[in-house]
Amino acid sequence: MQFFFYHGMVALDVTGPVDVFHAADELLSRDGNGEEGYELLFSGRTPGPVSTSSGLRLHAETSPVVGEVDTLLVPGGMIAETASEDPGNVLAIQMATRKAKRLVSVCSGAFLLAAAGFLDGRRATTHWKVADRLAELYPDIRLDPDAIYVQDGHIATSAGVTAGIDLALALVEDDYGPALAIEVARLLLLYRRRPGNQSQFSTTLAMQARAGKRFKPLVDWIEANIEQKLTVDRMAEKANMSPRSFARIFPSETGMSPGRFVEQLRIDRARELLESGAEGLEGIARESGFGREERLRRAFQRRLGISPAQYRAHFIKGEQHDHRSRIRNIHL
CATH class of the missing domain: 3.40.50.880 (Class I glutamine amidotransferase (GATase) domain)
Known part of the structure; x- marks a missing residue:
């Protein structure tokens, strides 16, 4: 070489x-x-x-x-x-x-x-x-x-x-x-x-870039509380905005609805857990905020086109060949 x-x-x-x-x-x-x-x-x-x-x-x-x-x-x-x-x-x-x-x-x-x-x-x-x-x-x-x-x-x-x-x-x-x-x-x-x-970017970095300075504290808070129930009302409160204003301004500045934004961050957290070898899809679903394995599976299929099990296998499995x-x- x-x-x-x-x-x-x-x-x-x-x-x-x-x-x-x-x-x-x-x-x-x-x-x-x-x-x-x-x-x-x-x-x-x-x-x-x-x-x-x-x-x-x-x-x-x-x-x-x-x-x-x-x-x-x-x-x-x-x-x-x-x-x-x-x-x-x-x-x-x-x-x-x-x-x-x-x-x-x-x-x-x-x-x-x-x-x-x-x-x-x-x-x-x-x-x-x-x-x-x-x-x-x-x-x-x-x-x-x-x-x-x-x-x-x-x-x-x-x-x-x-x-x-x-x-x-x-x-x-x-x-x-x-x-x-x-x-x-x-x-x-x-x-x-x-x-x-x-x-090339982690979702967190990409999301922070999308959110800009105005919503960066909110993104940091979402990351720290990703496993919790994150409603529009709760996010609006953390952003010091009314729910109506938040629901209107957030998508205009990030290009994403609050729900889609949170789901993307949750998928990123789940990916990190899968890549690290964490066991149990139910536990990964809870830690990443999806709550149940079925919701985690549906989100992966919808956004990535593969199941969580297939994603993990891509990282930790493989058979030696001649x-x-x-x-x-x-x-x-």
């Missing part, structure tokens, strides 16, 4: 995936089953130190390697768009990917893959902050600006920074099966896996 370095990239876009792949190597070595894991190669336009956006210096060991490179990974950075306008960077990426079986970008690294011509007509994602700009420059990309990561054939793209860790876990699962991905997540104290189509022994050459 080869990583492509350029000045101004985000360090975590590199170090997050590197630690995931390294942890996979450690676990494969511990098992002693002959699987060789990942060989990590670090390249840049020229060998030498590369400054990241935080000032941390990483070292490019080599110029881009042309050959049987399994995966090329391109990190993002606030200057990724500028870096993508440099013909030297684009040419280096094109050369390194001539025989690569898989192309990966983290965050705004999608600008460099797009400039090299690899994202035209494909589904992709990037950091929400630069999604509009990427779509403007490359209208042929089928951009999903809300996804954590997107895998379209042999090309995978992720949202900002820590989403690169989610994508790296997904790649480990693709390469070596869910059992190893689960062990890597446990070793690094990560969630088993967030699905790629999960929103796969061929291989060395993955990753170039950052």
